[in-house]
Amino acid sequence: MMAGLWVTLLLAIxxxxxxxxxxxxxxxxxxxxxPVVDGFSLRHLSITNFLAVLANPNVAEALFxxxxxxxxxxxxxxxxxxxFSWIVVRTNTPFKGFIAAASILPLFAPPLxxxxxxxxxxxxxxxxxxxxxxxxxxxxxxxxxxxxGLVFVFGIYYAPYVYMFTSxxxxxxxxxxxxAAEISGASAFATLFSVTFPLIMPAIVSGMLLSFxxxxxxxxxxxxxxxxxxxxxxxxxxxxxTNWSPPLYNTAAAVAIILMVVTxxxxxxxxxxxxxxxxxxxxxKAYRPRNLDLGPWRWFTLGLGIVYLLVVVILxxxxxxxxxxxxxxxxxxxxxxxxxxxxxxxxxxxxxxxPLTMRSIYNAVEVGIITAVVGGTLAFAIGYTIHxxxxxxxxxxDLVSTLPxxxxxxxxxxxxxxxxxxxxxxxxxTIWILALAFIARFMPDTVKALSTSFLQIHRELxxxxxxxxxxxxxxxxxxxxxxxxxxVIASMTLLFVLAIRExxxxxxxxxxxxxxxxxxxLDYYEGGNLGKTAAFSLVQTVLLGVLIGGANWLSRGAAQxxxxxxx
Amino acid sequence: MNKKMIARxxxxxxxxxxIAGLGIALNGAPASAQQEFGSPELIAAAKAExxxxxxxxxxxxxxxxxxxxxxxxxxxxxxxxxRAPGGQLITRVKTEAAAGKxxxxxxxxxxxxxMVDLIDMFQDYAPPNAADYNPDAQISPKLWPRATLxxxxxxxxxxxxxxxxxxxxxxxxxYDKMTGQVFAQSGGTTWTRIMFERQVLGEDYWAKQASTxxxxxxxxxxxxxxxxxxxxxxxxxxxxxxxxxxxxxAPIKIFFPPEGAPVNPYATGIPKTAAHPNAAKxxxxxxxxxxxxTFMIQELGNLTSLKVAPVYPEGxxxxxxxxxxPKFDDYVKLHAAWVADWDKTFGYRQ
Numbered sequence: 001m002m003a004g005l006w007v008t009l010l011l012a013i014x015x016x017x018x019x020x021x022x023x024x025x026x027x028x029x030x031x032x033x034x035p036v037v038d039g040f041s042l043r044h045l046s047i048t049n050f051l052a053v054l055a056n057p058n059v060a061e062a063l064f065x066x067x068x069x070x071x072x073x074x075x076x077x078x079x080x081x082x083x084f085s086w087i088v089v090r091t092n093t094p095f096k097g098f099i100a101a102a103s104i105l106p107l108f109a110p111p112l113x114x115x116x117x118x119x120x121x122x123x124x125x126x127x128x129x130x131x132x133x134x135x136x137x138x139x140x141x142x143x144x145x146x147x148x149g150l151v152f153v154f155g156i157y158y159a160p161y162v163y164m165f166t167s168x169x170x171x172x173x174x175x176x177x178x179x180a181a182e183i184s185g186a187s188a189f190a191t192l193f194s195v196t197f198p199l200i201m202p203a204i205v206s207g208m209l210l211s212f213x214x215x216x217x218x219x220x221x222x223x224x225x226x227x228x229x230x231x232x233x234x235x236x237x238x239x240x241x242t243n244w245s246p247p248l249y250n251t252a253a254a255v256a257i258i259l260m261v262v263t264x265x266x267x268x269x270x271x272x273x274x275x276x277x278x279x280x281x282x283x284x285k286a287y288r289p290r291n292l293d294l295g296p297w298r299w300f301t302l303g304l305g306i307v308y309l310l311v312v313v314i315l316x317x318x319x320x321x322x323x324x325x326x327x328x329x330x331x332x333x334x335x336x337x338x339x340x341x342x343x344x345x346x347x348x349x350x351x352x353x354x355p356l357t358m359r360s361i362y363n364a365v366e367v368g369i370i371t372a373v374v375g376g377t378l379a380f381a382i383g384y385t386i387h388x389x390x391x392x393x394x395x396x397x398d399l400v401s402t403l404p405x406x407x408x409x410x411x412x413x414x415x416x417x418x419x420x421x422x423x424x425x426x427x428x429x430t431i432w433i434l435a436l437a438f439i440a441r442f443m444p445d446t447v448k449a450l451s452t453s454f455l456q457i458h459r460e461l462x463x464x465x466x467x468x469x470x471x472x473x474x475x476x477x478x479x480x481x482x483x484x485x486x487x488v489i490a491s492m493t494l495l496f497v498l499a500i501r502e503x504x505x506x507x508x509x510x511x512x513x514x515x516x517x518x519x520x521x522l523d524y525y526e527g528g529n530l531g532k533t534a535a536f537s538l539v540q541t542v543l544l545g546v547l548i549g550g551a552n553w554l555s556r557g558a559a560q561x562x563x564x565x566x567x
Numbered sequence: 568m569n570k571k572m573i574a575r576x577x578x579x580x581x582x583x584x585x586i587a588g589l590g591i592a593l594n595g596a597p598a599s600a601q602q603e604f605g606s607p608e609l610i611a612a613a614k615a616e617x618x619x620x621x622x623x624x625x626x627x628x629x630x631x632x633x634x635x636x637x638x639x640x641x642x643x644x645x646x647x648x649x650r651a652p653g654g655q656l657i658t659r660v661k662t663e664a665a666a667g668k669x670x671x672x673x674x675x676x677x678x679x680x681x682m683v684d685l686i687d688m689f690q691d692y693a694p695p696n697a698a699d700y701n702p703d704a705q706i707s708p709k710l711w712p713r714a715t716l717x718x719x720x721x722x723x724x725x726x727x728x729x730x731x732x733x734x735x736x737x738x739x740x741x742y743d744k745m746t747g748q749v750f751a752q753s754g755g756t757t758w759t760r761i762m763f764e765r766q767v768l769g770e771d772y773w774a775k776q777a778s779t780x781x782x783x784x785x786x787x788x789x790x791x792x793x794x795x796x797x798x799x800x801x802x803x804x805x806x807x808x809x810x811x812x813x814x815x816x817a818p819i820k821i822f823f824p825p826e827g828a829p830v831n832p833y834a835t836g837i838p839k840t841a842a843h844p845n846a847a848k849x850x851x852x853x854x855x856x857x858x859x860x861t862f863m864i865q866e867l868g869n870l871t872s873l874k875v876a877p878v879y880p881e882g883x884x885x886x887x888x889x890x891x892x893p894k895f896d897d898y899v900k901l902h903a904a905w906v907a908d909w910d911k912t913f914g915y916r917q
């Protein structure tokens with residue numbers, strides 16, 4: 001009875017957040033009308049949009065580019081993410097804390113900012129890298145306005161997704177399994193590939209899939225790097241459709257639904273691969289974490305960390321700093337780059353002179369916190385129901401909560417606008433419509449991130465609590481929540497970052513009062529001012545860094561506190 | 568127009584003429600000078616409303632400056648702006664209006680053709696100086712050319728030693744791979760330009776220009792930025808997109824080519840549902856006033872649709888430059904087919 005009520009409640013929430021907007025989107029794709037303006041009518045239903053989209057060779061080309069860029073990017077992301085999680089969790093590399101921090105730093109960079117930074121660095125004509133090569137009399141050239149440039153930037157920026165999943169799995173893994181392999185004579189390398197990685201396979205596959213899917217939905221990077229040479233991916237193509245005059249939303253909705261089908265197939269595949277196996281690595285036995293002694297190789301692994309930090313954080317930050325403080329971005333040669341007369345604070349004065357700047361920062365933080373708290377709680381409820389109960393209907397909950405992953409932000413924005421604007425009570429025009437859209441949009445990310453923690457906690461721990469007479473809620477409070485706490489905090493932090501960065505779905509839902517940072521950033525970029533864009537990017541990055549650093553510091557305190565209590 | 572309204576407009580004209588005759592300075596003028604922008608009742612009602620919500624397709628930064636200048640005159644009225652590219656703005660307005668939740672007190676759009684469908688949504692409105700405006704710039708008596716933008720050609724002086732002097736020069740083979748272009752589908756202003764190119768410069772102008780392999784941009788602003796950085800060396804740009812950068816000292820030269828300067832007036836109006844109609848009227852009155860238009864010309868690089876321009880932007884000699892305004896009929900009817908042709912000629916993918 002209670003279980004039925006609970007499932008109905010969850011499904012009702014999901015219906016409002018996911019199904020209803022999706023149906024409006026589908027309706028939009030099947031007609032040539034705006035469902036709000038022309039009313040929800042089924043009279044003009046046709047599959048013309050789909051046929052037009054399927055027959056269009058440019059869609060096929062955009063799809064091909066998308067698969068290459070995201071596929072290649074995912075490959076790089078898996079190699080980097082896995083390597084660093086192993087280095088950080090399992091080896092005695094010096095300054096591991098520093099490598100751990102470097103491994104998640106790219107998450108702070110909004111895609112548009114990353115794109116802008118890499119166009120400053122990697123443009124074939126005016127890029128700083130080429131300018132420096134010329135200065136050093138080297139006959140090398142880089143060109144990031146290409147598919148390979150896209151693959152590279154995708155790969156390095158989305159490695160943190162893989163890292164987050166695999167590092168927490170590695171951390172929670174009982175090293176006695178590895179020891180057993182080594183005692184049986186396997187080399188460290190063989191152990192890695194025959195024991196360690198197979199054991200954390202759900203985390204690897206989840207991280208891989210998530211990073212692939214997130215790349216599918218990214219607009220900023222391909223928009224900046226692909227535009228000069230007319231390389232279209234599906235997101236930039238959809239953006240084009242909505243940005244034209246007159247806009248073609250119905251066609252955009254049709255392209256989006258095709259994208260959803262592709263993603264849906266991927267999610268299905270993942271579940272197929274992972275189903276029917278046990279991946280519990282945290283059980284009720286005590287174990288000691290163990291570090292592999294790399295000997296002199298530990299300096300090599302440290303070197304890898306430094307190179308990654310250089311490429312992903314330092315170079316792009318320098319590019320942004322140059323752009324933010326330089327009056328104009330025309331850089332004749334290396335000497336001009338170091339000409340201090342070219343630098344000033346004018347872009348910073350100008351952005352803080354704009355009253356929208358402070359308003360947008362305040363709004364973004366508010367939306368971020370609401371999204372993280374409400375979304376994190378909902379994701380916990382959903383994750384627990386899916387993985388820890390046997391209630392009927394949990395499969396549908398799983399499926400529905402995964403759906404939003406497949407919808408690009410821009411289109412989801414239109415879907416939410418269409419779906420929610422008519423709701424009485426004035427949701428439209430408030431911070432809450434943005435927060436709800438983000439909660440729905442990032443539910444799959446959060447639920448997946450939490451699921452890994454659930455999968456790893458062995459049932460025997462909960463069973464022990466039940467035996468001791470704890471109820472369901474009591475068990476969750478005393479056993480599951482403390483054990484899954486790193487995962488919960490990580491998911492909420494992730495949600496906060498994603499909400500602050502999110503651009504696509506904000507574009508249609510913000511109003512004059514609820515302007516957020518990402519929208520203002522796009523305004524600066526589209527307003528053609530690289531200096532102000534870079535200056536505001538720096539402000540945003542520093543702000544995110546401070547907030548997340550603070551949250552991390554707080555949660556570390558909390559985690560240590562709980563360890564002290566239980567230990 | 569009812570009698571009351573005519574009377575009010577006449578009063579405004581008389582007041583305006585009086586003020587002009589007295590030669591009161593524009594800035595820091597006492598309250599009486601404010602009457603150029605509306606009756607004391609309107610101003611009082613606007614101040615009581617205290618704010619307005621302004622939807623625009625123009626660039627946020629540019630409009631922020633307009634709002635600031637307006638606030639110098641009327642600091643009591645807060646202007647909240649929502650800025651979106653043309654197509655997105657229209658979708659938002661239509662959707663909000665259909666749901667009965669249109670928040671905008673003023674809607675300001677670059678593509679007059681898209682606004683035609685929405686005319687019924689707007690209330691009757693005319694500024695005090697309505698008679699001073701060129702009627703060709705309007706598609707409806709409810710909608711006014713708050714901003715009037717003009718095309719020019721700009722180049723990076725560090726990269727171009729032998730600059731183009733005309734529209735035809737942009738097709739020269741020596742500028743191969745050096746030019747940039749905003750693509751046709753981006754909105755009302757670009758549509759005006761490509762129409763001018765085909766109707767005035769010749770049926771084959773697009774093909775000639777396409778053969779120089781221009782880089783295509785989604786909008787004028789990123790192209791202006793690329794021009795400053797040196798990603799492209801030259802190309803047609805809206806004067807107001809590039810002029811502020813030249814003013815700040817960027818290595819840029821801008822000129823108005825002798826064959827003509829395509830001009831695109833905006834269409835701006837006040838929705839019937841406006842929650843702050845008086846503040847909206849006062850804001851538009853100010854924007855459309857001589858003071859407002861002068862500000863936009865001098866500081867932002869706009870033109871004006873006033874019959875007699877108060878000033879001209881730097882480098883614009885009205886005796887030399889031929890302003891080109893599209894026929895509105897063509898503007899609406901030719902759009903789809905010509906844009907498709909353009910896309911084909913430039914290999915721009917749809």
